[in-house]
Amino acid sequence: xxxxxxxxxxxxxxxxKYDSINHQLxxxxxxxxxxxxxxxxxxxxxxxxxxxxxEIIREELNQISAFEILMPSLHPKxxxxxxxxxxxxxxxxxxxxxxxxxxxxGPTHEEIVTPLVKKFVNSYKDLPLALYHISNKFRDEPRPxxxxxxxxxxxxxxxxxxxxxxDDLKKYYQKVLGTYLxxxxxxxxxxxxxxxxxxxxxxxxxSHEFNVLTPSGEVNLFYCSKCSFAQNExxxxxxxxxxxxxxxxxxxxxxxxxxxxNIFDLGTxxxxxxxxxxxxxxxxxxxxxxxxxxxxxTRILGALxxxxxxxxxxxxxxxxxxxxxxxIGLNLDDNDTFSRSNKIYQLLVNNSIPTLFDxxxxxSFGKKLTDADLIGIPIQIIISKxxxxxIELKIRKNSKTVFVDESQLLKKISEYYHQE
RNA sequence: CGGAGCGUAGUUCAGAUGGCUAGAACGCACGCUUUGGGAGCGUGAGGUCGUGGGUUCAAGUCCCACCGCUCCGACCA
Numbered sequence: 318x319x320x321x322x323x324x325x326x327x328x329x330x331x332x333x334k335y336d337s338i339n340h341q342l343x344x345x346x347x348x349x350x351x352x353x354x355x356x357x358x359x360x361x362x363x364x365x366x367x368x369x370x371x372e373i374i375r376e377e378l379n380q381i382s383a384f385e386i387l388m389p390s391l392h393p394k395x396x397x398x399x400x401x402x403x404x405x406x407x408x409x410x411x412x413x414x415x416x417x418x419x420x421x422x423g424p425t426h427e428e429i430v431t432p433l434v435k436k437f438v439n440s441y442k443d444l445p446l447a448l449y450h451i452s453n454k455f456r457d458e459p460r461p462x463x464x465x466x467x468x469x470x471x472x473x474x475x476x477x478x479x480x481x482x483x484d485d486l487k488k489y490y491q492k493v494l495g496t497y498l499x500x501x502x503x504x505x506x507x508x509x510x511x512x513x514x515x516x517x518x519x520x521x522x523x524s525h526e527f528n529v530l531t532p533s534g535e536v537n538l539f540y541c542s543k544c545s546f547a548q549n550e551x552x553x554x555x556x557x558x559x560x561x562x563x564x565x566x567x568x569x570x571x572x573x574x575x576x577x578x579n580i581f582d583l584g585t586x587x588x589x590x591x592x593x594x595x596x597x598x599x600x601x602x603x604x605x606x607x608x609x610x611x612x613x614x615t616r617i618l619g620a621l622x623x624x625x626x627x628x629x630x631x632x633x634x635x636x637x638x639x640x641x642x643x644x645i646g647l648n649l650d651d652n653d654t655f656s657r658s659n660k661i662y663q664l665l666v667n668n669s670i671p672t673l674f675d676x677x678x679x680x681s682f683g684k685k686l687t688d689a690d691l692i693g694i695p696i697q698i699i700i701s702k703x704x705x706x707x708i709e710l711k712i713r714k715n716s717k718t719v720f721v722d723e724s725q726l727l728k729k730i731s732e733y734y735h736q737e
Numbered sequence: 738c739g740g741a742g743c744g745u746a747g748u749u750c751a752g753a754u755g756g757c758u759a760g761a762a763c764g765c766a767c768g769c770u771u772u773g774g775g776a777g778c779g780u781g782a783g784g785u786c787g788u789g790g791g792u793u794c795a796a797g798u799c800c801c802a803c804c805g806c807u808c809c810g811a812c813c814a
Binding site: 326328329330334335336351353354402405406407408409424425427456458459460462467516524535579581609611647648649650651680681682683684685686687688690699701702703704 | 776
């Protein structure tokens, strides 16, 4: 990708314009554009990162035999009345067609997926079943905040599972819990706190949140500093400095976190509302046990920036970075340097290394480096007249620089992306 | 939904107690020069001062209402 042609350039806004880091940096670096409070457009760079996040989620969910579908965002009122949630969910966006029909803009999809499954599942032999989809969700938040961490419209992955017995559900719930840890590990959230929380309007049982510890989060929790155990403040009887029920004593801490995922044991609440049942081996009518499992995709984009940045800008983890390398051509007015830069760019492209090439000719070198640091691609490759035939590789994370020959370039990049 | 702050060029902002033709920086267009950490010079384009009402000889500036954004709180399946 040629930076000169890229839609969505870096902006010259002061660093203190917005309180939250993700808002500042994503806006300034050209990943998002704000349409209104809590409503954002993903610019090309942001869209690529989101797609990378989604691909990781998709790969892992397909490993546990979940099918991807896509359900609508317009939900006729009658579906939400059946579960009593038309009136009881105060962040529910409601809209009216010109012909007078009322719809909810889906904040979640139990009301759609349950009747869907009823149409196709007639036997216990069809179970277990797991369906997921990734779509825009809507919440009529009274106050959106913290950039893209809490918006009125956002992308979420939701997975729903259907089981013959509570025990089957419990097993699958644990399986998803493991899969979530894998996903978040691949997304480079290495310190996830699995947090016991309330079930909210989903369920009267407990749920589990997946929380990333960071001061910018809005979840208050008590957690163990030695393991992944945690409890949401709203249900917790733990205190700071008290004993962790799973390991050591005196390891409980208080902290703020961003919730990037959650899982709920729904029991039979929704299957009863929609009369979703099968007959078991003994010809006994059984309402299906359901679980639902969410991951906030847009929120992950924000959380990654909150966790991975420094005073210069974003520092993308290798697994989600929009490009593998950021090629910076200096002295592009010089014919030799220009053709060498283009040659390196072609080399990278031909070897399937996604590269952002800063090919701007009228921009000072300082500006190019500042922009590169802001944008946050892990490896910067600098070609300049001064470097002659050497290629400069600079690691964004620690500013370490090495000079290599063209023949070593691909090997060095590959090494970086495959090391721990 | 309570509280606070803000709304002026594409962007970020300056325009004290009302007063002549509304400014700067960055960005943009053209030209020249320049090139290792946000380059320089010159020329130029770009504004219903959030919207509506009011006070006044005169409103970007004062008053009222509304809209919008940010932050604190409440809320947050």
